Each structure stands twice: as C-alpha cells, then as structure tokens.
Amino acid sequence: MPFMIPKLNKIKLKYNLLKRKLSHHHSEYDLSIYMKKVNLINETQCNLQVEPDFEIKNKIRKIKLSIEKGALADSFLIELFALIKEVIKRKCNIKIYDEQLIGAIAMHEGKISQMQTGEGKTLASIFTICLNAFTGNSVHVFTVNEYLAKRDVENLKQLYSYFELSVAYVSQNMDINQKKFSYQCDVTYVSAVQCGFDYLKDTVSIHSNETILRPLSFVLIDEIDSVLIDMARDPLILAKNKLADVVGHDLSDIVKQLKKDLHFKYSETRSEINLTLQGEIYLEKILRVNNLYDQKNNYLLNDIYNAIKAEYLLKINVDYLVKKNEIKLIDKFSGRIIKNQRWPDGLQSAVEIKEGIKLNNQGKILNSITIQNFIFNYKKISGMTATAEQSLLEFHTIYHLITVIIPPHKTSNRIDLSDRIFKSNENRDNALLCEIIKQHKTGRPVLIGTSSVAHSILLAKDLKKRGYKNKILNANDDELESKIISNAALMGAITITTNMAGRGTDIKLPVDKIKSEKVKALGGLLVLGCERHEADRIDFQLKGRAGRQGEPGETQFFISLEQAMLKKYTEKFNFLNCFHENEITEPKLLIKVEKVISRIQKIEQAKFLDIKLQLNKFNQIIEQQRVMFFQQKSDFLALCKEVEISKKNIPNALSHLTNEIELTQLHNLYRIEKLTLFNETWSQYLINVSEKLQTIHFQVLAGIEPLQDFKKWTATTFSHLINNFESQLNEKLKTATIKSAHMKLSQSNFSHDESAWTYQTKDQLFDELLDNMLVNSGASVANAINGGFFMLMYLSIRNIIRNKNINL
Numbered sequence: 001m002p003f004m005i006p007k008l009n010k011i012k013l014k015y016n017l018l019k020r021k022l023s024h025h026h027s028e029y030d031l032s033i034y035m036k037k038v039n040l041i042n043e044t045q046c047n048l049q050v051e052p053d054f055e056i057k058n059k060i061r062k063i064k065l066s067i068e069k070g071a072l073a074d075s076f077l078i079e080l081f082a083l084i085k086e087v088i089k090r091k092c093n094i095k096i097y098d099e100q101l102i103g104a105i106a107m108h109e110g111k112i113s114q115m116q117t118g119e120g121k122t123l124a125s126i127f128t129i130c131l132n133a134f135t136g137n138s139v140h141v142f143t144v145n146e147y148l149a150k151r152d153v154e155n156l157k158q159l160y161s162y163f164e165l166s167v168a169y170v171s172q173n174m175d176i177n178q179k180k181f182s183y184q185c186d187v188t189y190v191s192a193v194q195c196g197f198d199y200l201k202d203t204v205s206i207h208s209n210e211t212i213l214r215p216l217s218f219v220l221i222d223e224i225d226s227v228l229i230d231m232a233r234d235p236l237i238l239a240k241n242k243l244a245d246v247v248g249h250d251l252s253d254i255v256k257q258l259k260k261d262l263h264f265k266y267s268e269t270r271s272e273i274n275l276t277l278q279g280e281i282y283l284e285k286i287l288r289v290n291n292l293y294d295q296k297n298n299y300l301l302n303d304i305y306n307a308i309k310a311e312y313l314l315k316i317n318v319d320y321l322v323k324k325n326e327i328k329l330i331d332k333f334s335g336r337i338i339k340n341q342r343w344p345d346g347l348q349s350a351v352e353i354k355e356g357i358k359l360n361n362q363g364k365i366l367n368s369i370t371i372q373n374f375i376f377n378y379k380k381i382s383g384m385t386a387t388a389e390q391s392l393l394e395f396h397t398i399y400h401l402i403t404v405i406i407p408p409h410k411t412s413n414r415i416d417l418s419d420r421i422f423k424s425n426e427n428r429d430n431a432l433l434c435e436i437i438k439q440h441k442t443g444r445p446v447l448i449g450t451s452s453v454a455h456s457i458l459l460a461k462d463l464k465k466r467g468y469k470n471k472i473l474n475a476n477d478d479e480l481e482s483k484i485i486s487n488a489a490l491m492g493a494i495t496i497t498t499n500m501a502g503r504g505t506d507i508k509l510p511v512d513k514i515k516s517e518k519v520k521a522l523g524g525l526l527v528l529g530c531e532r533h534e535a536d537r538i539d540f541q542l543k544g545r546a547g548r549q550g551e552p553g554e555t556q557f558f559i560s561l562e563q564a565m566l567k568k569y570t571e572k573f574n575f576l577n578c579f580h581e582n583e584i585t586e587p588k589l590l591i592k593v594e595k596v597i598s599r600i601q602k603i604e605q606a607k608f609l610d611i612k613l614q615l616n617k618f619n620q621i622i623e624q625q626r627v628m629f630f631q632q633k634s635d636f637l638a639l640c641k642e643v644e645i646s647k648k649n650i651p652n653a654l655s656h657l658t659n660e661i662e663l664t665q666l667h668n669l670y671r672i673e674k675l676t677l678f679n680e681t682w683s684q685y686l687i688n689v690s691e692k693l694q695t696i697h698f699q700v701l702a703g704i705e706p707l708q709d710f711k712k713w714t715a716t717t718f719s720h721l722i723n724n725f726e727s728q729l730n731e732k733l734k735t736a737t738i739k740s741a742h743m744k745l746s747q748s749n750f751s752h753d754e755s756a757w758t759y760q761t762k763d764q765l766f767d768e769l770l771d772n773m774l775v776n777s778g779a780s781v782a783n784a785i786n787g788g789f790f791m792l793m794y795l796s797i798r799n800i801i802r803n804k805n806i807n808l
Helices: 008-025 032-048 053-068 073-092 098-108 121-133 146-162 176-184 192-203 224-230 249-257 277-287 295-313 347-354 371-375 389-399 425-441 453-465 478-486 513-521 536-543 587-642 652-657 663-702 706-734 738-746 768-777 781-787 789-803
Strands: 112-114 139-143 167-169 187-191 218-222 235-240 264-267 272-275 320-323 326-329 364-370 380-385 403-405 413-416 420-422 446-449 494-497 525-529 552-560 756-761
Touching: 032 073, 032 098, 053 073, 073 098, 073 121, 073 146, 098 112, 098 121, 098 380, 098 403, 121 139, 121 146, 121 218, 121 380, 139 146, 139 192, 146 167, 146 187, 167 176, 176 187, 187 192, 192 235, 192 364, 192 371, 218 224, 224 371, 224 380, 224 389, 249 277, 249 295, 249 347, 264 295, 272 277, 272 295, 295 347, 295 663, 326 347, 364 371, 364 587, 364 663, 371 587, 389 403, 389 536, 389 587, 420 425, 420 587, 425 446, 425 453, 425 525, 425 552, 453 494, 478 494, 525 536, 536 552, 536 587, 587 663, 587 706, 652 663, 652 706, 663 706
Parallel strands: 112 380, 112 403, 139 187, 139 218, 167 187, 218 380, 413 552, 420 552, 446 494, 446 525, 525 552
Antiparallel strands: 235 364, 235 756, 264 272, 320 326
16 A cells, blocks of 8 residues: 555544544533532531531541441542531631532542632542542642642641541652651652652562552542643653763764754754755765664764754753753743753763763663553542643543533633734734733733743843843742742732743732732733643643633733744745734734634644654553563562572572571572562663664664564563573572672662662654654654655655765
8 A cells, every 4th residue: 555645634634523522522511410419518518517526527537437447438428528628618717619529529530620720629639639548548649849749738737637647748859768658648749750750669679668659549630731741751760870871972073063054954943953965975974884874873873963953953041951060951831940851862961062061870771661651550540730621632542531621610701812913023022022011000910921931031131121020930949939920910010931830829819909909900910922832721721820710811822923833834824924014913814824823733732642642652562561570570579478488499599509598598689689680681671672762763764664663673572581581590590609699688778779860851752854744744643654755755866866976
C-alpha cells in the first residue's frame, strides 16, 4: 500500500468527531444523580445541628471503626459527608455548598471534578480524603509543588486531627526517617515528582526497612491537568554517580564555524534545525566520515544537532539560567525554575560546554519511570481542576478517567472581550502598554499573562521606565509567588506572570468593603493575555482568574501575527501575511482571523495528542518489562522472609564459603548479591534502552519503522537479560571471597548512599523533523513515523545531486 498523507483538515475533523463522541460518553454534565445524594447529605446534616460535639465525634469514630473492620466505605458516604459538613461549619465557620459536595462525591468515585477557580476545591477534597483514609489504606494528595503541600497540611491538620487522621507532607530535603514518617501517616501531601522519585528509590532497595512508601492505594491529584497532561511524559530518573560523559567538546568549536543558511537553517518560531546539503558535506569533510546518515554515525549526528541547538536555539535567561555554576532549566509555561531536571541525550552537556562550565554527572541510570506510568500503580485515581473540559479526549484515552463538569455556585459575571489582533509583536506590546496604563490610572487591578519569562521581564521593564510599579513572578520562590498572586486584585495592582496553572492561590478582591466596591465598580480584575496558547486549556486557566465567585471581571487577549504558533502555519493560511494595518479592526476580517486561530489550536492539540499516543507505545513496552522484572524481585524478597535458614537452602555456588561464614550471614550474602544483581541488570538494560532511543529517530532515514524495530530489539534484549540472570548470579557467587562477602554485608544499605540522586529529563524521542513534516504536509504522526517517506525522498534526491556534482 502506498504511503498516504492525510490533509490537516482531515486530522482536525477526526479529532473533532472523536472529541464530540467522548464528550458525550466520558464527561458528565447531568448532575441529577449526584443531587439525590447531596439532598440526603443536607437532610442528614440538618438533623446533626442539634447534636453536641462529643456525639458528632462518637459517630465519626463508629464509622471509622466499621470501615477499618471491612465494611464498605461507600455505604457510609451520606452519613460521613454530613458529619464532615457539620464539623467544617462548626470548627471553620465555613458553609459547604452543594457544588462542593458534588465534586467530593465524583472524586470518591474515581473521577475528575471540574470546579472553577475560587469554588473551594481544597475543602471539597477533604470529604473524599477522609472517607478513603478511613479504610486504613494509603491516601496521597499530589500537589504541583512542595510549598503547596506544606501550606495545605499546615492549614488543614487541625481538621484532620478532629477526624483522628494523621497528616503530613513530604519535602525533597527530608531524610529517610522523616519521609518514612510522612508516608506512614493516614494522609500524605506530596508533589507528584517527589513521590515518583521516592517510589524509584524503593524499587532498588536491598533491605525491607529501607522502603518508605506504603502500598499505593488512592491518589487525589490537585491541578490534575498540570500533572497528568503537562508533566506526564517527562521521565523521572534515579541515578548513581559516574564520571561525566565528555560529549561534544570538539563539536562545539566546529559548530561555531558553521554559517546560518549556508550550512544549516533554523527557525526560532518552530524551534527546529536542519542541516543543508552544503552543511552535511562540510561536516563530513571536517569529521572525516563518508556519510553522516550511515547508521554507525547516529551518535555523531545526534551530538552535532545537540551542539547546534545549544549554540543557536537555547538562550540563557529564556530557556535556562546559570546559577552557582549549574544549568537550571526554565519552564516555558510557568516561568518557574524546574528543580532537578536536565535535557536528555547529550543536550545538557552541549549547553554546559557552550557556557564554559564544568560538565555535571549524567549518572548511571538505576531506574526510571514517567509520571504517567507511575500513576497507574495506584488502585484508584481522582483529581480536581478548573480546566479539564478542554482535555476530555486525553483524560479518557490515556487514563480512562471521566470528568464531571460542575457549574459555579454563583453565575459567572466575567466578560470575555474579543481578541485584539496586531500585525507585529511591537504593535501588540505598544497597545498592551497603553491599555495597562489606561486601566491603572483608574485604579483598576490588572493581571497580565505573558508567553515567556523573557517577555514578562521586558514588559515589566517597559512599565517601570514609564514610572509604573509592578510585580513580576520571578520563578524562584513559590511562597513569595503565592503572596504576589493573592494581592493581584488590590486597587492599582499590576501583576505580570506566565502560565497560571498550579499557582494554588485565589485572587480575591480587597477585604476592605469600600475598596472592594470600588474595584467592582471599575469592572473587577482585568486579565490581559499576550498570546493564544497551543492548548486552549492554558488560555482558560488565565481567564479563570477573573470573575471569581460571581464577582465582576474582564479578560482580553492581545495577539500578534508574529506569534510562533501562527507563523508556523502561514503557508497553510497565507492571508495571515497580507495585512498592512498595525491592528485588524474590520469586524468580518477579525472574525475570520479568530476562527483561523481557533482552528490552529485544534490542529496543534490533535497533533500533540497524536504524538503522545505514539510515544506512549514506546513507553508501554519498557513499562511492561519493568513490571515483570521487578515482580520477580518482589517475589524473591517475599521468599526470603519465609525460607528456612539452613545449609540446604544455600546455593551450590556459595558452598566454598559454608565453613568460613555463619549460615545467617551466608543467607544474607546470597540475598544481597541477588538483589544487587537485579538492580545492576535493570540499570544496564535502561542504559542500553536510552542509547537505542537516542538514535532511533534516525531509523526513519533508512526507511525502517521505529516502533517495530524497537519492539523487536527490546524483546530480544530483555529475553537475553532474563535467560542469563541466574548464570550471572552463579558467577558472582562463585567468585565471592570472605573479604568481599564482609564488605558486601557492611555496605549494602542503599538508602544512605549519597551518590544516588534523582533528576528529570524532557521526553524528546523524535526531533523537530517530525513536527516540520506534520505542519508542511499534513501527515499524521503515525504515518510520519511509520513511513519515513519524506526522508527517503530527500536522501534519494541528495544522492542524485551528489553523483551529478550539483551545488545547492
């Protein structure tokens, strides 16, 4: 069958049809079923109002005891939720609304509750958390960062104490005993990344007393879209120090000699780099290789592209900072410094060389998992966010999660004004500054959402030059950031930020009644966006900051046609290049451009989901093998607890030490050697997988379908790993000496090994070539990956040109 390329409009149509289908079956707008339970909860709570505190507490104890003895938690939902509602009313002087109860019920059922910003999601989660914690199983609450975990525990611990539930948070800086204490509590607040790292450490532990996590049971994820969509594919890596790989030292100097357009072409808007034919010939001559695209040169080609990316695409103070002689990555959307994250596949080393700083250890990988795969270890998953509706398709397709759409308690009075669209970034920024100053002069608070940290800094500087004070979220301090956000609706406030997801703080109007009324009279908080995001979910997160709980508010986006997302599609929608006015004001034309922008967003979302689904196929292969391999390790650990300590249970390979070492220690040595080999074997396998993935995208150049190639390679390699495990173990045991045995027994405590550390990478399995192919051709990801059509055509033409000595 010939290689077929579907058009972009077909991809979009397929996406829209699937989205509509899933919107009907995998989201819930009809809340009548929930309201039946809510009415029963409210009736029960009315009857509790006359009960004294000690009676309320006795009722809670009886429910907890019944569930601990095995009664179904669901059978106590109505009564317990009524009790919790009454306790919150008495102890916190807060009224719980029906919408919050609906959210709590939905989360208990393992669904996503979409509740708007300011609707009380945190209090709603208390109901779900308590009911599930009463089972005695672990309950984890995932937050976006450590500050929010600590803050929520400190704010809610007295409430949990009333229900006789222990609660704690986990911080990266805690030692093993502190973490173990926190995880042994009934309820544990922790960031998803930190919990994932702790899980990885548990998987490679040698002694049972080194593990800190209880069996994973229920997780409730705050800002679930940020965790399961934005962060889901980034691998979490547990590593052990080794000498840093020297990558790209010679290439850095060579790359600086390359000339843009002559040797390579790059686009900042698409973040892509492609060598020209002359560039390839030049590099082949300098590096003395016959063909860069020969399979044996895959690693070299990967290093070349990394060196060019580091030199020309990645910019200091935009993509990364240099602090204390280290590279710190910046999250493009939130503007935050990303803790413990690195670029993969030698790109980190290339940037370190560029900045002239010491190469950091990449480390020997001990274990790795994506947050997406880690989440599936929990028996029940639920979550809450204000912006799930825009990602129904992804939540269901990947996580099989249903979303319950809960309307706000008070009708929204927010006004979303039409976008203002400008020819250039300069026109946009000038108009934006004028609007901010105009609104500020009236005393109205303004929140500006920018596209990057660099744009935030530039805008803040321009305002200060004109004499207008402003606050900018600086990506360094989560607690300070929270205070800045909470004051964003005060009279005359100008606040500049990037992505608003996971900030964890409501923007409230002034407490002072007179000042609050003044802000309302001015129209409430004004939110201005600097560009539309590829995912409209991010746009809604910004909009949601205005008009909290029925308050007035306005939003408006100022869009430049020079925005990267739009420039990427100018060939498809070439009329976007035909404007001469600084601002588009003609109504019909404005509507047309807005529709095109909306269409581009849908195309981008469809493309990203397609990529995720394709890459998920690669991840699942390794994940299935990881589960299988570590199940064998778990089985062995269980067997060690049951086996009788005797000579007959000592392997023959250790028989030469039976008269030298006492039986208990010999058994312990066998256990340690086998568990260590489990870890070392898996570590080496992951290193091999990492090396395979670094170059697998070049298989397309040879017309080889990467997924099938990867399946075949992993099946063979993993089978070899399993089959040779026992023989490798026997070899280790046979060569054991009294000295080495005593050393092993004294140094087997992994958890206190300071050379073990954790970091994240960005999942970049396929380079920018794929994205370029998709945009310019309309090909789906699956077809682009599977076909290799364009590169085969390119290589054929390239060889013809070379053979005929044609210069380009």
